[in-house]
Amino acid sequence: MELSIAGAGARLGGRWVVDGIDATPPPGALTGLLGPNGAGKTTLLRLVAGILQPGAGAVLVSDPGADDAAPTLPVHTLARRDRARHVALLEQSSDAAVPLSVREVVALGRIPYRTLWGTDTGAGAVDRALVAASAAHLADRPWSTLSGGERQRVHIARALAQEPSLLLLDEPTNHLDVSAQLALLGFVRGLGVTTVAALHDLNLAAAYCEHVLVLSDGRLATAGPPAEVLTPALVRDVYGVDAHVLSHPVTGRPVIAYSPPGTEDA
Numbered sequence: 581m582e583l584s585i586a587g588a589g590a591r592l593g594g595r596w597v598v599d600g601i602d603a604t605p606p607p608g609a610l611t612g613l614l615g616p617n618g619a620g621k622t623t624l625l626r627l628v629a630g631i632l633q634p635g636a637g638a639v640l641v642s643d644p645g646a647d648d649a650a651p652t653l654p655v656h657t658l659a660r661r662d663r664a665r666h667v668a669l670l671e672q673s674s675d676a677a678v679p680l681s682v683r684e685v686v687a688l689g690r691i692p693y694r695t696l697w698g699t700d701t702g703a704g705a706v707d708r709a710l711v712a713a714s715a716a717h718l719a720d721r722p723w724s725t726l727s728g729g730e731r732q733r734v735h736i737a738r739a740l741a742q743e744p745s746l747l748l749l750d751e752p753t754n755h756l757d758v759s760a761q762l763a764l765l766g767f768v769r770g771l772g773v774t775t776v777a778a779l780h781d782l783n784l785a786a787a788y789c790e791h792v793l794v795l796s797d798g799r800l801a802t803a804g805p806p807a808e809v810l811t812p813a814l815v816r817d818v819y820g821v822d823a824h825v826l827s828h829p830v831t832g833r834p835v836i837a838y839s840p841p842g843t844e845d846a
């Protein structure tokens with residue numbers, strides 16, 4: 581699905597917490613949404629998901645039913661069921677204790693596909709999603725007994741079971757161990773689905789994202805391929821941290837080496 585964010589803004593609590601964002605994440609690729617705490621990443625994801633209506637500008641997507649791929653449709657005007665079929669938002673996980681098994685939680689992602697008779701035509705989607713999120717071994721466990729990282733995998737599986745054409749992930753690597761972080765982003769990148777993921781780890785973004793959007797104080801500070809965007813000046817300006825940007829010896833991707841405060845002056 582093609583996505584175009586055109587001057588989008590959101591006003592919450594009497595101020596513009598997201599302001600005048602213009603961005604076109606590349607279709608079919610993984611875009612990283614970066615920025616310090618409170619920069620507006622979650623709010624922008626909610627705008628893009630269509631669950632928050634922009635107070636200014638628009639978020640446009642291509643019409644899921646049309647051949648023309650140009651993004652012309654304001655996402656918040658999609659019928660609820662269409663939106664639920666095409667757009668998946670993985671929010672920062674809640675710890676609600678629901679009396680469901682893992683498989684039942686993942687199957688919640690299939691609700692938009694149920695017919696009037698309660699049948700789902702996407703046989704196997706739940707199993708495929710469980711495997712993709714490295715959660716197949718958890719399928720029969722009660723949800724309430726899972727660890728934080730296991731729950732995160734199940735949340736991801738539920739979003740994947742939706743088989744969306746626009747995937748929005750809010751800190752998807754939260755709680756995951758290094759191996760699971762790499763596996764998840766590698767998998768998502770390989771999906772070929774337009775994906776926007778809020779990430780705090782600049783090195784993960786540098787390693788896996790084709791494109792990054794950097795927010796600062798609700799505005800778009802810069803956007804582009806990680807190798808062009810993730811410079812020492814950017815890390816200094818947006819995060820207030822000194823850093824060196826190295827080149828990964830194998831992949832050639834940027835590696836950010838942070839300097840603890842005071843060490844650059846020594």
Ligand SMILES: Nc1ncnc2c1ncn2[C@@H]1O[C@H](COP(=O)(O)OP(=O)(O)OP(=O)(O)O)[C@@H](O)[C@H]1O
Nearest residue numbers: 592593594597615616617618619620621622623624
């Ligand atoms: N409902 C709301 N009412 C008032 N202010 C809000 C509301 N929701 C978010 N904010 C404020 O908007 C700003 C952006 O919040 P948002 O959650 O989008 O940031 P974020 O970049 O996702 O942050 P983090 O990295 O800490 O998760 C913050 O200052 C936050 O306090």
